[in-house]
Amino acid sequence: LPADMVVTNPEHRAKAEKIWGLPEGTLPSKPGHHAVDMFRALARGDVRAIWIQTTNPWVTLPNLARFERQPNDGRFIVVSEIYPTPTTEVADLILPSAAWVEREGIFGNTERRTQHWHQAVDPPGEAKEDAWQIREVARRMGMEHLFPWSDADWHKALYEEYRSFTLGTGKDLASYEQLEATRGLRWPVVDGKETRYRYSAEHDPYVKKSSGVHFYKAKGYGEKAAFWLRPYHPPAEVPDEQFPFWLTTGRVLEHWHTGSMTRRVKQLHQAVPSAYVELNRGDATRLGISAGERVRVTSRRGTIELAAKIDDRGRPPAGTVFVPFFDEARLINQLTLDALDNISAEPDYKKCAVRLEKV
Structure with missing residues (x-):
């Protein structure tokens, strides 16, 4: 879930269900498959349909032969892409997607900066941005209430919904209007001001100390820096005479x-x-x-x-x-x-x- 929340926490599930307008108990308490296990489940047949966006797993998955498709294998793979790839080659349905300059959106990077960009050019042919595809499929499945926004302003509305998860958590994102007016702002953004150095008393509004640093997000560690020490785990495979x-x-x-x-x-x-x-x-x-x-x-x-x-x-x-x-x-x-x-x-x-x- 967004903003450091997890499905195993009932309070987190309740907050997400309220923001998303879901009936209580909709979100499962057990996490689903992680990325590699999802494709293992697809190969086993436990997962029979998968929709892939913004990634190219038939290049990046380890031990690729394990995931080779067979004719009439009973799976249905949808891929949203802007170019032909090995992943589109195994797809049953390809949805042409808009590239980043062909759509409006928000992105973040590892210095905590969130930035907005406007659409620069129209996408070719029938290409549509990925988020539009998700909204349209939801609408046709009778779940348009999950995306209750008009075509004119849905970018802002979708972002502001996501932003609402972050407010008051120490990961507060800037508003859509603030991002449109700047070259990006580093979260947490409080009262319109970005945080240059996180956890620093001189810069971070969530720090309660008068000086120094305060790791206020480390609730389980006395709000102090935590170092995780783990025992040595030997490699699953090591060189030998045959493979040196x-x-x-x-x-x-x-x-x-x-x-x-x-x-x-x-x-x-x-x-x-x-x-x-x-x-x-x-x-x-x-x-x-x-x-x-x-x-x-x-x-x-x-x-x-x-x-x-x-x-x-x-x-x-x-x-x-x-x-x-x-x-x-x-x-x-x-x-x-x-x-x-x-x-x-x-x-x-x-x-x-x-x-x-x-x-």
Whole structure:
């Protein structure tokens, strides 16, 4: 739920039901599937329909082969997208979406700044923004009361509904009008003033001390900074004689995510046109691999061929190789391990065992 609220808390559920106009008891007290488990449930058949927006899971999911679709599999996948992707390839229905410059909206970033932007150009063809699609489907399913706003002002109304969750919590967002009139404001925003430094007595209006810092959101820890110490948890998979290298995956500057947009930018695509495998120079010399040569990378889940780079940007340590995940023609996540961190449920993209072979 918004603003640090969780469905396991009955007071939080009651607040959300009141704001959303839902009958008491509508929201379940048990959390649903996390991201990876949602797609596992889809593969098992426990989930039979899924609507995907603003993400490209058939590039990013770990151990991708686990999620391959079969003809007549009884699932129904809807994908809202602006470009063709591997995820749209497996979709039963594709809804053309508007890009960010083709719609009005609000976004936030990691410095707590919330910003508004106006629509700059019209979307092509029948493309519609994602939120409009959700509103329209709800209307056609007889749930228009959940979005009781006219087409003329629904952007503001939807945002203000979300904002109402934050007021009085220490995460107070600025109003729509305030954001339209500024270049963005950092929450909490109280009496029209942003908070430059959070938890600081000199800047944060929620701090009750006359000086210093006050972690007022840490209610379970005496409103003091909390450090979580956890015991060592061994990797689910480690290198051995058959698979002697660590594989770690990640981003490159030019293609921060799956490349569905950045690979269509000429300059970015020319800078890094395809994925590669980066080796430590000592490992490359021992294996007789030179920069630019083809290397077959194999894990217990799949295999892929890539051009080699030697001590390039990442300079991996001996025994470790790096492959970026942006390239839909070279899906490194066919090799990655779908073991999860038991607290965050984040997949273990950063370490699994592979072997290398010069092609």
